[in-house]
Each structure stands twice: as structure tokens, then as C-alpha cells.
Amino acid sequence: MNNLLQSFIHSNLPIIEQKMNLLIKELKAPQELKDAMDYSLQAGGKRIRPLFTLAVLKELQTNNDDAFVVASAIEMIHTYSLIHDDLPAMDNDDLRRGKPTNHVVFGEALAILAGDALVTFAFGIIARLPNLTAEQKVKLIDRLSYSAGAEGMVGGQVLDMLGEGNSLTLAELEKVHVNKTGALLTISILAGGIIANANDELMEALKKYAFHIGLAFQIQDDILDIEGTSEQLGKTAGKDILSEKNTYPSILTLDGAKEELQNQYNMAIQALQTVNLHQGLLVEFADYITKRAN
């Protein structure tokens, strides 16, 4: 990882994790529910989404304390989706990042409700922020609802579910990823622009950057499943091939997938060049995402 990005993550990641912990702690709610919410929020992860929000703000040279709460709200939505995804009726996963999943620890009923409480809370904490205008908050909530809901993440999960066992075309696979993971990544990047009151040209460039970075992220995930070791990944490598999952390598071959990864990376950088953001954090983020080993 490049130096700039490493020191950025080093100084911001603990603040995000503390902020989320504090927001849950302050809730006047049953302790069991708060524990279940907090458990999954504090279970680690790369925190790419909240870090993206903060990175955009830094690149646009804007300081706003409310950004940590917006970033936390997006991570809460990501986390609720993982809790529900892991449920027995969905992917039925007992472990995530080496730890027992939410329903294994707290039971299914409380896991469902902890997820419900997290997505509901995310919208409320944005609405209550003191340093954003009402217009900015409405724009953030509008885009976040769109990205996280039926037309974004939840819709993508349904598409993914319906596609299981069928051979998808490249366009169909792309549609799954654009919705399932791309939509929330995109709002995490656009949120920085909204908080910084970015103009239309800048927002358009950020949107393109987000689109290509989202796909690059997914392609690298698929490549790592083939080339990475279970130890590096913290999960079983080679699972995609065994489960006959639709992936970029399965459709394009491994070499084709690597070429497509490079294409997406190039287009992401081009988008940054149009608005003179092609040196600094966002490029380093793109490097990190396409070259990471886990």
C-alpha cells in the first residue's frame, strides 16, 4: 500500500470505529439489541466505504466533522446487509472474517432485528447532523436509499440469488455487481462530493470513478479466489469454482479477467484526470483495490 493512503487509513480508521461504537452506546435501547448491533459493527473489515467518503472530502480540501457520521451511516448499511446475508435462510454462513456471525452469537431473531435497527438508524443519524444544510441531508438520504434499496444493493442481492445455477453473460454479471456492491460503493464516494458541495462536473467524474472502481474491486475479488491462498484471504480460496459461481474468470478466462481489471482501472484514473484529481489519495485507493492480496 502506498504511503499517503497508509497514513490516511491509519489516522481515520480508528475514528470511524470509535464513532460507530459511540453512536450505538448512546442509543436508549435494550442492551441485548445494542450488543448485537455493535458486535457486527466492530467485527473489522477493510472499511473501504467510509474511508472513501473521507478520502473524497480530503481531496476536495473540505473539513466537516459530520462526514464521520455519514461515513458511519454507510458502514452501518453495509454491515446490516452482511448480517442478513449470513442468515440461515440466505447464505447460511457461520463465520465472517474468522469470527462467528451475528446469528450464531445472538440467535436469528435478534440478528434480523439488529440488521433492521442498523439500516433504520443510518437514515436518522444523517437527518440529525448539525453541520450540513437540510438540502445536503435530503440529497444524501435520497441517494443512500436508492443505492441501498430495491434499485441498488437489495435488488442486486435478489438478482444474484436468481442467477445461482444459471450461466450469466458478461452484461448480466456486471448488472449483478453494479447493484449488489457497486451502488453502495458509489454513494460512499458521492457522499464526499455532496458534503463538499461539489459542482456537477466533479460529481459526474466521481460517479464514473466509482463505477469503474466498483467493478475493479469485484474482478480482483474473483481473481483472488483463484490465485490467493486461504491464509491470505481469511476464507476458503477456490470456493467459486467448486460452487460453479459466475465470475469474471469463468466468463472471460483468468487472463481475460486480468485484462478487464486493467481496463476498469484505466477508466477510473481517466475519470479522475478530467477533474485534476489524478494525483493523490483516490489514485492510491485505486492501486490498492486492484493490487490487494486479500
Added chain:
Amino acid sequence: MNNLLQSFIHSNLPIIEQKMNLLIKELKAPQELKDAMDYSLQAGGKRIRPLFTLAVLKELQTNNDDAFVVASAIEMIHTYSLIHDDLPAMDNDDLRRGKPTNHVVFGEALAILAGDALVTFAFGIIARLPNLTAEQKVKLIDRLSYSAGAEGMVGGQVLDMLGEGNSLTLAELEKVHVNKTGALLTISILAGGIIANANDELMEALKKYAFHIGLAFQIQDDILDIEGTSEQLGKTAGKDILSEKNTYPSILTLDGAKEELQNQYNMAIQALQTVNLHQGLLVEFADYITKRAN
């Protein structure tokens, strides 16, 4: 039911149901997901929450087309909570209002996701309304998130779950209901005030009215479980006693519960008197809720 209320419901209920149907139809999302969302939204019910929002607006002599969308958003949140409540891991109900529950028709995974999509959509459709100020939208979203989340409805469901099998005091029982059903009823009433730009005195009176009406609603539910027939109720009567559930009659006796119902009704009407709303729709609503046979 009184005449004024009957004709009010007759003219508004179809509009709410059409509006919800249209909002789902317009979604660019997988048809299977839209079908699952629509199925539970169109499964009937008294629609008390959206009707309350519209009734308050009518009493405050305010017209605003956006109110139908706000009312729909609240009904979507109520509906998502029923879908998740009925899941095997929660109450495990196969029937609701005489129809198969969502997961019975669409499977558990899609039922979980349909609920997730509904709660997420509810916040977005408010953020996108054209005839409200950004400040009004932020206020609505703030209150709705609070009422529906860990400090309101979801928290109440957790309290209810934790209380099962234990004897609750009257204060503990009241706390469950104030959160589990009262909070969403309250925002449905306050939403009318927010849309009509009601002043603080009016909002305070509406809040008191909502609090007492919410409890009255629950007490009458408990009484009906003892005095109603399964045919009237559309569900098995006498279920509370068999399952040793904590209810107003179990704590106060049946006569005591009836007395408490009258108390709550009186306090609701008193709140309306302080702001001269003690004749008209909101009183008829209170009558209906405390005297209904199902």
C-alpha cells in the same frame, strides 16, 4: 363507526393503496422482489397509520399531495415489520389476515429482502417529495427513523421477545407497547402536524393524543382477545391466555383493563380539547379504536 370517519376512510383508503401499488410498480428492480413487496402492501389491514396522517392534515385544514406518499412510507415500515415478524425465526406465522404470509409465498430469503427493501424505500420516497421543504423532510425522516428503530419499534420487539415467559409489571408492559406499536402510531399522527407546519403547542397536543390512543389501541386488542370471537377477529381468540402472554387483563383483570381503556380514551380527548380539536375526525378515530370489535 361514525359517519364522518366512515366517509373519510371510504374516500382515502383506496388512494393510499393505489399510491403504494404505483410506487412499487415504478421501481426499476427485479420483478420477483417487487411482487414480494407489493404482496404484503396489498394484503389489507385497517391502514390506521396512514389514515391518521391524513386525518390530522384534514383537521388542520391543510392540503398537500405529498401527504399520501408520507402516509405510504409509514405503512411500508409497518408492513416490513410484519413481514420480518412473521418469519420462522421470529413468530413463525403462516397466516396473516387469512392469507399466507410473505415467506410462505416467496420463500424466507426473498421475504427478508422484501422487508429490507421496504424500510429502505420508505426513507427515500420522503426525501424525493416535491411539495415539502427540505427542513420538513429532514424532520419527518428524523422522527420516522427514531420511531421505527432501536429506540422505538425494533427496540419494542426486542423487549417483547425478552419479556416472553416472564411476568411483567404494568410499567414494563406499557414500555413494550409504547415502543412496539405506540412509536409508529405517534409518528403517523405527528407527520400530519409536520406537513401542516403545526406550531409547538399543537405538536405537543398531538403527541399526547397519540400516546394515549396508542395505549388504548393495545388495551382494546387485549380485551378483544378475551371477549371477541375468532370469526370477528380473523385470528384465534383466547390465544393470549393459552400462551400466558402478559396483557392488560392479565395484570389488571378484565374490569381493570376496561377502566384503564376508558382512562386512556379520556386523556386522549383532553389533549385534543387543549387545541380545540375535540370535535371531528380525531375524536371519531378515538371512538373507533376503543369500541372496535376487530
